Amino acid sequence: xxxxxxxxxxxxxxxxxxxxxxxxxxxxxxxxxxxxxxxxxxxxxxxxxxxxxxxxxxxxxxxxxxxxxxxxxxxxxxxxxxxxxxxxxxxxxxxxxxxxxxxxxxxxxxxxxxxxxxxxxxxxxxxxxxxxxxxxxxxxxxxxxxxxxxxxxxxxxxxxxxxxxxxxxxxxxxxxxxxxxxxxxxxxxxxxxxxxxxxxxxxxxxxxxxxxxxxxxxxxxxxxxxxxxxxxxxxxxxxxxxxxxxxxxxxxxxxxxxxxxxxxxxxxxxxxxxxxxxxxxxxxxxxxxxxxxxxxxxxxxxxxxxxxxxxxxxxxxxxxxxxxxxxxxxxxxxxxxxxxxxxxxxxxxxxxxxxxxxxxxxxxxx
Amino acid sequence: xxxxxxxxxxxxxxxxxxxxxxxxxxxxxxxxxxxxxxxxxxxxxxxxxxxxxxxxxxxxxxxxxxxxxxxxxxxxxxxxxxxxxxxxxxxxxxxxxxxxxxxxxxxxxxxxxxxxxxxxxxxxxxxxxxxxxxxxxxxxxxxxxxxxxxxxxxxxxxxxxxxxxxxxxxxxxxxxxxxxxxxxxxxxxxxxxxxxxxxxxxxxxxxxxxxxxxxxxxxxxxxxxxxxxxxxxxxxxxxxxxxxxxxxxxxxxxxxxxxxxxxxxxxxxxxxxxxxxxxxxxxxxxxxxxxxxxxxxxxxxxxxxxxxxxxxxxxxxxxxxxxxxxxxxxxxxxxxxxxxxxxxxxxxxxxxxxxxxxxxxxxxxx
Numbered sequence: 001x002x003x004x005x006x007x008x009x010x011x012x013x014x015x016x017x018x019x020x021x022x023x024x025x026x027x028x029x030x031x032x033x034x035x036x037x038x039x040x041x042x043x044x045x046x047x048x049x050x051x052x053x054x055x056x057x058x059x060x061x062x063x064x065x066x067x068x069x070x071x072x073x074x075x076x077x078x079x080x081x082x083x084x085x086x087x088x089x090x091x092x093x094x095x096x097x098x099x100x101x102x103x104x105x106x107x108x109x110x111x112x113x114x115x116x117x118x119x120x121x122x123x124x125x126x127x128x129x130x131x132x133x134x135x136x137x138x139x140x141x142x143x144x145x146x147x148x149x150x151x152x153x154x155x156x157x158x159x160x161x162x163x164x165x166x167x168x169x170x171x172x173x174x175x176x177x178x179x180x181x182x183x184x185x186x187x188x189x190x191x192x193x194x195x196x197x198x199x200x201x202x203x204x205x206x207x208x209x210x211x212x213x214x215x216x217x218x219x220x221x222x223x224x225x226x227x228x229x230x231x232x233x234x235x236x237x238x239x240x241x242x243x244x245x246x247x248x249x250x251x252x253x254x255x256x257x258x259x260x261x262x263x264x265x266x267x268x269x270x271x272x273x274x275x276x277x278x279x280x281x282x283x284x285x286x287x288x289x290x291x292x293x294x295x296x297x298x299x300x301x302x303x304x305x306x307x308x309x310x311x312x313x314x315x316x317x318x319x320x321x322x323x324x325x326x327x328x329x330x331x332x333x334x335x336x337x338x339x340x341x342x343x344x345x346x347x348x349x350x351x352x353x354x355x356x357x358x359x360x361x362x363x364x365x366x
Numbered sequence: 367x368x369x370x371x372x373x374x375x376x377x378x379x380x381x382x383x384x385x386x387x388x389x390x391x392x393x394x395x396x397x398x399x400x401x402x403x404x405x406x407x408x409x410x411x412x413x414x415x416x417x418x419x420x421x422x423x424x425x426x427x428x429x430x431x432x433x434x435x436x437x438x439x440x441x442x443x444x445x446x447x448x449x450x451x452x453x454x455x456x457x458x459x460x461x462x463x464x465x466x467x468x469x470x471x472x473x474x475x476x477x478x479x480x481x482x483x484x485x486x487x488x489x490x491x492x493x494x495x496x497x498x499x500x501x502x503x504x505x506x507x508x509x510x511x512x513x514x515x516x517x518x519x520x521x522x523x524x525x526x527x528x529x530x531x532x533x534x535x536x537x538x539x540x541x542x543x544x545x546x547x548x549x550x551x552x553x554x555x556x557x558x559x560x561x562x563x564x565x566x567x568x569x570x571x572x573x574x575x576x577x578x579x580x581x582x583x584x585x586x587x588x589x590x591x592x593x594x595x596x597x598x599x600x601x602x603x604x605x606x607x608x609x610x611x612x613x614x615x616x617x618x619x620x621x622x623x624x625x626x627x628x629x630x631x632x633x634x635x636x637x638x639x640x641x642x643x644x645x646x647x648x649x650x651x652x653x654x655x656x657x658x659x660x661x662x663x664x665x666x667x668x669x670x671x672x673x674x675x676x677x678x679x680x681x682x683x684x685x686x687x688x689x690x691x692x693x694x695x696x697x698x699x700x701x702x703x704x705x706x707x708x709x710x711x712x713x714x715x716x717x718x719x720x721x722x723x724x725x726x727x728x729x730x731x732x
Binding site for chain 1: 462463464465466467468469470474479486487488489490492493494495507508562564565568573653654656657658659660701702703704705706707711712713714716
């Protein structure tokens, strides 16, 4: 046998990294127009805008929060169609630039089909890492039956534009979406934002949204969600959600930051949301706790403060606040769950989702 | 509260992406010199070379195999030291260039500490994606006790040079390594090569090497491991391993390719290795099987052929060949396990390792 031609020396896949949409009669749709529905955005946005905080907040937000609010973590587009092929045309606010997060996770889109509770992965955008725009076939099906489609938008990048390409003449309708009364708002860190999932659908809030019939509003701000009161006041302008999850300990570092911010943040929310269930989740372990007793001790001190804060509020009469210990969410082999000792991979996120699912279901049922 | 300075608008971590080795009195060591041991390379290599196939094969190899043999998938450096800080200096053969694999996975190095069976992750190299060389602190410990250190080298890139930086005067010794008689050679595809683990240690052969006291030789060749007889003849020049794993179905596509290559490949190996346990593993499901019955049917046809081939060889008197059905390795939610429907994430690789561990232990014990 002679040598084979090998065109993709560094690509691990027989599929070309860039899959241009084939020359077919595509009709391009705006996701801001019906029957498309945008999930995961807390505030009403004008067409063309995808921002996870108010467009014009009453107070100046911390710069990191203000910038990262444009990242579309947890934002989803949902619709029903019998299209056998779904394409997307994307204009990013920037290019892929992270060494421990894939371009597909930072800037890509993935698609799931089926109803909540029975969704299956159907495709991810593959595109040049260096490009700030792409047009690709996201998924293709052998049959043209009607399906509910959910697209998960980029975790660590903003979008200047998004269009959805479907074959002309295909069926297109609104898909069922959970009522606003079942919203779950999750505030936190880079981990909450989805760092470092391999593709958007594997961020833990997106995994949970496939299992629980509730709209998740993902307010994770990488390195910047530090429990600032102006952020709490901005979040409190949302209509009261069913559940609010507080998952920002990893951004606090020193216990002083947690002591200073947590009681104030919770008080601001509770004043505006008297009936919302609040779940305070302590941090999952960092890998270095396996050999660094001080790192472990710092986490346990932070955990104790959060537990005590919740207990104090409950004693004072607030029966709608609960503490969840993040210590065991990742399991005994927690050092295997992150890319860098801190940021979860799809493995870590799947375990976090597994551990959070039942507590959230119980709170929703109350 | 005024706005905060936010210096890293797109980075999800408070740790700088590039961590230069601090100005300390580092002594740079060559991993090709004792007491360092290189694991995962089948053939003896001169200092400076890390290649997963013979340097000068007797026959011309398929170009893809020949190129990717330089990728250091499954190659490990092991040593014992009391160094409180371990640095690496790396010259890559190329830069990060994949959209669905991180730079840490394609071109990075990660470190584990502890003995086989009790290893914990201790750090990964963070570096500029655009660079073809880096010098970084790989891990740092609060104490200077003696530890066994295993470094996992890049999955999808070759190394032109590698040096290990330790504080001058630290203890340095050889670490225990499994005997050559317990080698497990794994031949296969991009999945076998580790696409798309977030960091090298999460490729399934590297996960298994932390659990089973055996040296794994990872001969996965992305898109190019197609069961060619010249590749079989090259592999058969290795000293007989304890176990050989055949995991290349995903590169065969049409059943004809499997029919043409599998019996020939196995016969070549068996002629040279009469006592080696051979495990033929059929492919894990692609995500599209959830909605594409033809894709599922193709895999089942391929699986049946592999099962029948093994049964035929056993009937003919070869009691040292076994078939393992890959259908269930990923679990019921197999569509969640890959980045692109085909290439496993850390989640998929952890499940593959979980499913392969006991079968491999049983074969080693025979």
